Amino acid sequence: xxxxxxxxxxxxxxxxxxxxxxxxxxxxxxxxxxxxxxxxxxxxxxxxxxxxxxxxxxxxxxxxxxxxxxxxxxxxxxxxxxxxxxxxxxxxxxxxxxxxxxxxxxxxxxxxxxxxxxxxxxxxxxxxxxxxxxxxxxxxxxxxxxxxxxxxxxxxxxxxxxxxxxxxxxxxxxxxxxxxxxxxxxxxxxxxxxxxxxxxxxxxxxxxxxxxxxxxxxxxxxxxxxxxxxxxxxxxxxxxxxxxxxxxxxxxxxxxxxxxxxxxxxxxxxxxxxxxxxxxxxxxxxxxxxxxxxxxxxxxxxxxxxxxxxxxxxxxxxxxxxxxxxxxxxxxxxxxxxxxxxxxxxxxxxxxxxxxxxxxxxxxxxxxxxxxxxxxxxxxxxxxxxxxxxxxxxxxxxxxxxxxxxxxxxxxxxxxxxxxxxxxxxxxxxxxxxxxxxxxxxxxxxxxxxxxxxxxxxxxxxxxxxxxxxxxxxxxxxxxxxxxxxxxxxxx
Numbered sequence: 193x194x195x196x197x198x199x200x201x202x203x204x205x206x207x208x209x210x211x212x213x214x215x216x217x218x219x220x221x222x223x224x225x226x227x228x229x230x231x232x233x234x235x236x237x238x239x240x241x242x243x244x245x246x247x248x249x250x251x252x253x254x255x256x257x258x259x260x261x262x263x264x265x266x267x268x269x270x271x272x273x274x275x276x277x278x279x280x281x282x283x284x285x286x287x288x289x290x291x292x293x294x295x296x297x298x299x300x301x302x303x304x305x306x307x308x309x310x311x312x313x314x315x316x317x318x319x320x321x322x323x324x325x326x327x328x329x330x331x332x333x334x335x336x337x338x339x340x341x342x343x344x345x346x347x348x349x350x351x352x353x354x355x356x357x358x359x360x361x362x363x364x365x366x367x368x369x370x371x372x373x374x375x376x377x378x379x380x381x382x383x384x385x386x387x388x389x390x391x392x393x394x395x396x397x398x399x400x401x402x403x404x405x406x407x408x409x410x411x412x413x414x415x416x417x418x419x420x421x422x423x424x425x426x427x428x429x430x431x432x433x434x435x436x437x438x439x440x441x442x443x444x445x446x447x448x449x450x451x452x453x454x455x456x457x458x459x460x461x462x463x464x465x466x467x468x469x470x471x472x473x474x475x476x477x478x479x480x481x482x483x484x485x486x487x488x489x490x491x492x493x494x495x496x497x498x499x500x501x502x503x504x505x506x507x508x509x510x511x512x513x514x515x516x517x518x519x520x521x522x523x524x525x526x527x528x529x530x531x532x533x534x535x536x537x538x539x540x541x542x543x544x545x546x547x548x549x550x551x552x553x554x555x556x557x558x559x560x561x562x563x564x565x566x567x568x569x570x571x572x573x574x575x576x577x578x579x580x581x582x583x584x585x586x587x588x589x590x591x592x593x594x595x596x597x598x599x600x601x602x603x604x605x606x607x608x609x610x611x612x613x614x615x616x617x618x619x620x621x622x623x624x625x626x627x628x629x630x631x632x633x634x635x636x637x638x639x640x641x642x643x644x645x646x647x648x649x650x651x652x653x654x655x656x657x658x659x660x661x662x663x664x665x666x667x668x669x670x671x672x673x674x675x676x677x678x679x680x681x682x683x684x
Contacts, residue, residue, distance in 0.1 A: 200420040204337055204397040205346065208283075209353035211290055211390025212330030216323040217357020219262060219293075219383050221506075223316070225499075225522025227377035233254055234309045249464060256612075258313045265292075265624040266318040269324020270600025274593035276325065277511045278407070278446045282333035282400040282599030285325060291386040293322035301381030310446020312380065319383055324604060327580070328596040334583035337421055339430050340651050344520035352517055355510035362503045378603070406438050406589045409504065436468075437589065437653045442592050452594040460659050461586045464644060465595060468529075468579045471636040475536055475572040476629025478607070479614050481505070484564055492557075505568050512572030524648040525578050525585075526640055532574030533637035538631025539567040549624035585647045588656045 223230075231251050238246045246254075269289070276285040296318035303311035310386035330350045338346035365371040398417035405414035414434070418427045451459065488498045503534065516528055543563035549556050566611045580599075587595040645662075647655050 198421075198423060200397070201337065202344065203393065203592050204421060205349045206335060207390055207393035207397050208286060208330055208333055210386050211293075211394070212286060212326035212634070213350040214357040214360075215293060215355040215383060215386045216266075216327050217354040217359075218386060219316075219319045219323055219357075221358050221361030222379055222382060223262070223366055224260065224362070226379060227255070227365075229373055229376050230258075230309070230312065231302065231662075237307050240254050241308065249428060251366055254309065254576045256277040258316055260307070260608060261317040262320040262323070263489045263604055263611065265320020265322075266324035266327070266607070267314055267320075267601060267604040268603055269321040269326075270597055271324075272321075273325045273328035273600060274449065276656050277329055277332065277403075277596075281403050281407075282329055282336065283394060283397060284399070285329050286333065287391065288426065289322045289329075292318045292325075292389055293387045296322070296496060297381040297384035297387070301377050303375045303380075308678060315380070319614050322387070324600060327603070328600040331432075331580045332584050332592060332596055333396060333400055335581065336402040337398075337417075339422070340433070342521060344525065344581060344648060345517055346579045348513075348517045348520050348577045350580060351513040351572070352510060353551055354576070355506060355572065359506040359510060360508055362499070366499055381537055394542050401591055402434060402437075405434050406441060411436075425625070432513030433653070435652050437651070440653055441588060446589075446598035447591050447594050449594045449597055452591055452598075455591070457660055458587065458591060460643070461591075461595070461661055462598070465583050465588060465599050466602065467636060468582055469599040470606055471533070471632065472579050472603055473606035473610050474629065475533065475571070475575060475633045475636065476535070476540065476626055477575075478563055479626070479629060480567055483547075483560070488561065489494050505565065508565050508568045509572040509576060512569045513577050516573055516577055520578065520581075524646045525574075525582065526644055527580050528574030529640045529644070530574075530637050532570050532572075532576075533640070534580075535573065536567055536575075537569035537630050537634040537637065539563045539570060540626050540633060544624060544626050544630070545568065547626070548640060550623070569638035582644075582647070585652065585655055586659060588652060644684055 221593050224663060232255050234251055235246050238244075258516065273285070276288065280288060296315040299311040299315035299318070303309065303315070325606050334349060335343055335347035341430055363369060363378055365384055370382070398420045399413070401414045401417040401421070404410050404417055415431065416425070418430060422430075447455065452462070489495065493501055520528060540563075543560060546556050546560040546563060546652070550560070583595045583599045584592060614625070617628070621627065645655075645658055650658075
């Protein structure tokens with residue numbers, strides 16, 4: 193496919209991701225650089241108001257609330273993303289989500305001038321709402337805008353943008369850039385720039401063709417959107433596929449969250465997203481960062497160099513998500529997910545061994561550092577991106593928004609749980625603190641191998657029918673088992 197022919201699709205990928213998952217990655221890391229500076233600001237503000245200093249435990253409590261506010265906002269964003277996608281469409285929902293992040297950026301940028309650390313808290317909450325919406329709708333919008341042959345590559349493009357956002361936040365947080373005393377409010381307000389870029393570029397992109405045809409029943413607008421996305425290519429096959437899906441879903445409206453839970457025909461799909469949505473956080477990728485600074489220091493890396501090495505971890509994830517993006521439509525989803533979680537299990541075992549023997553061998557910290565980078569590379573290979581594509585592929589148009597609400601809620605709830613509980617887990621299990629995570633990674637890898645069908649190159653209707661047949665077979669088998677166990681009536 194020539195570059196000029198898909199320029200509309202490339203613009204759509206950039207415009208959707210820059211204010212979607214890039215925004216999430218940026219907001220996740222820009223808060224890390226000025227941590228000490230903001231804590232000092234909290235103490236100074238409190239002292240000026242009430243005439244007494246805060247002790248360290250109270251400062252940490254306020255700081256924890258500020259950090260957690262982003263995740264709570266993300267959970268709210270995930271809950272409203274489904275109704276927004278149904279009511280306003282995929283593209284317009286992404287545009288509307290920028291209102292939240294612009295409010296957040298304004299509050300955080302003016303917090304020092306107003307001498308109010310509460311403005312940082314509220315600003316992080318609003319930024320979280322925007323990220324919650326973006327993390328749900330971004331892959332949905334891209335997946336619905338791509339042909340079945342390129343759907344994996346197009347939908348998975350949100351993952352490299354997430355990693356790029358992480359790295360950008362890490363770089364901006366350096367002391368030489370914006371992570372210093374007089375500039376940290378500007379650093380926190382930089383999340384406004386991706387929002388502004390999206391507000392300028394995304395209106396030039398079409399709405400999801402599937403949303404226009406199936407939800408809005410507008411065939412003409414759907415065809416116009418396809419032409420803007422795919423140029424002058426032959427669109428007959430793609431249009432026929434969507435018309436078949438429209439016919440299959442005729443008379444059905446978008447499902448609510450409760451209706452999706454009550455629908456027994458999507459039971460296997462629900463189990464799948466519950467497993468994959470939870471595993472994204474419970475696999476321990478974010479937890480492994482907890483040890484990173486300590487291990488870098490133990491390996492002999494000086495404190496002033498550690499921030500640059502930390503940027504290297506983000507670069508690892510960027511490289512592997514790009515690699516995954518290139519091969520997802522060739523290798524398939526199952527193999528990338530199984531391989532990613534399987535390798536994370538191996539590196540988790542080695543990481544546990546290295547932590548246990550940390551003080552016995554001088555070279556052991558270096559093995560720990562290798563395990564950190566290798567685990568992050570493995571996470572980027574499949575779980576980081578493919579997990580976000582699966583809900584879009586295994587649910588039909590009527591169930592997809594509600595499915596992403598569940599997937600998004602699981603991501604943010606488990607993110608909060610891991611963030612708050614991991615320090616206690618370290619205290620209780622010490623060097624074995626990573627065992628629960630590697631165990632879960634192993635179990636998820638087995639689950640994918642046994643229960644997740646390959647979706648590469650299949651239409652949404654074919655995937656839904658495949659799951660439907662599996663569900664019917666399971667129900668039939670269950671009924672037969674019950675019949676065999678039922679005692680026969682006595683002969684009189």
